[in-house]
Amino acid sequence: MSTTTSVCELEIRERRLKSVITYHGTATDLNEKSKTESLKCGSRTYQQCSDCSQGCAETVTYLLKDAAVIVHSPIGCCSSPVHAEFQGEIVTRMRGLEVQHAKIICTNIREEDTIYGAGDKLRKAAFEAVRRFHPAAIFIHSSCAAGIIGEDLESHAERLEEELGIPIVPVYCEGFKSRIWSTGFDAAYHGILRKIVKPPTKRQPDLVNLFNFMGSDTFKPLLQKLGLRVNYMVPMADIETISRMAEAACTAHICQTLATYVASALETDYGVPEVKAPAPFGLDWTDQWLREVARHTGKEDxxxxxxxxxxxxxxxxxxxxxxxxxxxxxxxxxxxxxxxxxxxxxxxxxxxxxxxxxxxxxxxxxxxxxxxxxxxxxxxxxxxxxxxxxxxxxxxxxxxxxxxxxxxxxxxxxxxxxxxxxxxxxxxxxxxxxxxxxxxxxxxxxxxxxxxxxxxxxxxxxxxxxxxxxxxxxxxxxxxxxxxxxxxxx
Ligand code: SF4
Incomplete structure (x- = not known):
């Protein structure tokens, strides 16, 4: 097992990346203070709204082509399937792909389940997901309720994996654990790295992993100019393609906040170099990004x-x-x-x-x-x-x-x-x-x-x-x- 995947749960961003949710000043001051990690993750004495790690985990997993997602939570936490369905239709059409439907089941944890346990509901949901969607993998999103009652997702996943014969991927995205909702991106990628990604049996020297949300096919024409292929990860990809991401020549992303965790893990565990340049937004950053991609793919000439x-x-x-x-x-x-x-x-x-x-x-x-x-x-x-x-x-x-x-x-x-x-x-x-x-x-x-x-x-x-x-x-x-x-x- 790789270093990254030897633990089932990843440290939250406040601890791992010393993230903060409040600051006001200048860019230079923030940058200087960040170099010595001298800011603490303060809070507000008044909050009008918030978001949840589960939302970011959804962004990564809801639109996988052939995977189902079980949201192990009260029904109120599972509010985005309609949005996912709507987005899935638009974006798949935009990319010229077959229209994709969200494959999501919520276990609807209720008050009595928080006392007697919700494992049976989870199990039933997994079998129901197989009956309805025939998925190549099932993701289980945890929630505050599942986390607070100490639901043992690892044991459930292992047992279900044996019975169903497909990867069952716990995603530890309980909202209460982190004030930084982007922690949910990391939690979803951590699950994918642990349960889906396989060690490479070969390299594809012209393939560039591109971690993005979803969206239009902008990178294909850009990378084609260098004779390279883009491997959009992970929304709208299928489990087989995702499992082979470690074969790529390098890993790039549209945003450091979204994907430096997964890119860095691929580099550390499988030797897939990360494109270490700002994302290609703006002329000078696109130049730098292309040069760095070219360096990893032998296209400097x-x-x-x-x-x-x-x-x-x-x-x-x-x-x-x-x-x-x-x-x-x-x-x-x-x-x-x-x-x-x-x-x-x-x-x-x-x-x-x-x-x-x-x-x-x-x-x-x-x-x-x-x-x-x-x-x-x-x-x-x-x-x-x-x-x-x-x-x-x-x-x-x-x-x-x-x-x-x-x-x-x-x-x-x-x-x-x-x-x-x-x-x-x-x-x-x-x-x-x-x-x-x-x-x-x-x-x-x-x-x-x-x-x-x-x-x-x-x-x-x-x-x-x-x-x-x-x-x-x-x-x-x-x-x-x-x-x-x-x-x-x-
Ligand atoms: S997991 Fe927690 S924070 Fe997220 S929606 Fe559910 S109750 Fe709210």
């Missing part, structure tokens, strides 16, 4: 020609877009590393970045060092970000930050954050399909979308004039958006 040709190809439209966006001020609100990628692209487009909020911040990365520190890369390539904060989505807080800074545009990673812009009369662009902004064409596409969003300003101002905010006059009068932050001092 052609990569500079590809980069030069790509810059020349997009230059005329890039100039046009920069002229249209001249003087525009933007605020970014997204997950940790992906916010840095967006900031890098915004500055390529000539936009002034007035501030940035990340949903959490990892003070270090798995397998890291400076080379995977995207905040450091951003400061190095584009300079200081004066208004930098970390906030796990609290609308009451971000509302005040954005209101104070009055940007012309919001660039956000999740759809629900666009509503914030609407309430303030500020156009917001949602980066839902992250893949679409990757590479050289991605910069152009983002530029076009930002310009189109600015044209909606009038209707948003009209809506904002009629919005009734849920906040008290006292809160609206407060100057300090960080009033309820507990602080990060160790």
């Amino acid at each position: 052609i990569v500079e020609d590809v980069i030069r040709a790509e810059h020349e190809r997009i230059q005329p439209e890039l100039e046009e877009i920069r002229a249209k966006l001249k003087g525009v001020r933007a605020y970014i609100f997204a997950g940790d590393s992906y916010a840095h990628s967006l900031a890098n692209m915004a500055k390529d487009l000539g936009i002034e970045l007035v501030g940035l909020t990340t949903l959490h911040h990892d003070q270090k990365t798995d397998g890291g060092g400076d080379v995977l520190n995207t905040l450091g890369h951003l400061i190095k390539s584009k300079g200081e970000v004066e208004n930098y904060s970390v906030c796990n989505k609290q609308p009451y807080q971000v509302f005040k930050i954005v209101k104070k800074l009055q940007p012309d545009l919001l660039i956000v990673r999740h759809m629900n954050m666009t509503i914030l812009g609407t309430k303030l009369g500020i156009p917001a662009v949602n980066e839902g399909d992250v893949n679409v902004s990757a590479g050289y064409d991605g910069v152009i596409k983002l530029g076009r979308r930002l310009h189109e969003a600015l044209l909606r300003k009038k209707v948003l101002t009209t809506i904002a004039d009629h919005v009734e905010l849920p906040y008290t006059d006292w809160w609206l009068e407060q100057d300090n958006p960080f009033y309820f932050d507990g602080g990060n001092e160790l």
Whole structure:
């Protein structure tokens, strides 16, 4: 058994990566403090909302092509299958694949199960999943309820594996364990590494693992220019393909926050090198990323020609877009590393970045060092970000930050954050399909979308004039958006 998979459960991000959910200051200050891991994961004295590790585990596992997921939880924790079904249909069509349906069963743990145990329900659900979906593997998502009653998922999984003859993969994504919901990504990948991935029997020198959420097929045309194939991992892939990911020439990802754990484990355990460059968002980061991919795949002799040709190809439209966006001020609100990628692209487009909020911040990365520190890369390539904060989505807080800074545009990673812009009369662009902004064409596409969003300003101002905010006059009068932050001092 490999070093990574010798334990059934992975350490949470607060402990492993010294992650934090509160901070306000400058990018440089945060980066310097992170180098010595000198911030503690403080809390807020008031929280309006939160998310759960299970949500991130869902993102990784719900759309596997031929696997079923059992959510071992009360029914309320299992709220996303409809969303998964909807997304699955859209994204599979976008990629030209056969339409895929979510294969999810919730055990619906009830009050009496927390006393007498919910093992029977789990067992019945596994047999029912086989009857309905004929899966090649079953994932079991844990939950707060399953964790608190000490449900022994390992024993259940072992027994079910013997009876059903397919991998049964526990995913320890109980919401109460970590304040950093991205811990759920790591928990799902850890399960995949333990139970699905096989040691390689051969290498595929032209195959690049690409860990992403789902989204459009942007990387195929980009990597084809180097004569390489992309192995999209793991949503929408089948279990057989996932099991052979250790055969790839190297591992890349669309975001350090999403996938440095799995990439680093593949490198340590199976010798698949991780592409140690910022993700390919923005011109300079795409150059660096391609060079690093080329280094691992023996394509150094052609990569500079590809980069030069790509810059020349997009230059005329890039100039046009920069002229249209001249003087525009933007605020970014997204997950940790992906916010840095967006900031890098915004500055390529000539936009002034007035501030940035990340949903959490990892003070270090798995397998890291400076080379995977995207905040450091951003400061190095584009300079200081004066208004930098970390906030796990609290609308009451971000509302005040954005209101104070009055940007012309919001660039956000999740759809629900666009509503914030609407309430303030500020156009917001949602980066839902992250893949679409990757590479050289991605910069152009983002530029076009930002310009189109600015044209909606009038209707948003009209809506904002009629919005009734849920906040008290006292809160609206407060100057300090960080009033309820507990602080990060160790
Ligand atoms: S697992 Fe816990 S935090 Fe997550 S949805 Fe269920 S009760 Fe909420």
